[in-house]
Amino acid sequence: MAHKNKVIRSINLDGETICVDIFRRPDNTYGFDEYRRDPEDGRGWYSIGRYGAASFGTFDQAFAEAKAKVSWLRDAVSE
Numbered sequence: 001m002a003h004k005n006k007v008i009r010s011i012n013l014d015g016e017t018i019c020v021d022i023f024r025r026p027d028n029t030y031g032f033d034e035y036r037r038d039p040e041d042g043r044g045w046y047s048i049g050r051y052g053a054a055s056f057g058t059f060d061q062a063f064a065e066a067k068a069k070v071s072w073l074r075d076a077v078s079e
Helices: 059-069 071-076
Strands: 006-012 018-024 030-036
Touching: 006 059, 006 071, 018 059, 030 059, 059 071
Parallel strands: none
Antiparallel strands: 006 018, 018 030
């Protein structure tokens, strides 16, 4: 049985076509990635950030790195 990452927080850019997901892996490490979806394309969300391989020990570390790497994310969250 394949184990999947669990999304802990998802933040959408206005327009709901770009988002960042902060997730926890089955080994209890955390990561994040930036995704895009095109409404006219039924395939769904796909990675545009290519940050998903980075590994962090805590949610807070992953979230801080996501805010540092994804320029629009800093303005989208107030924390």
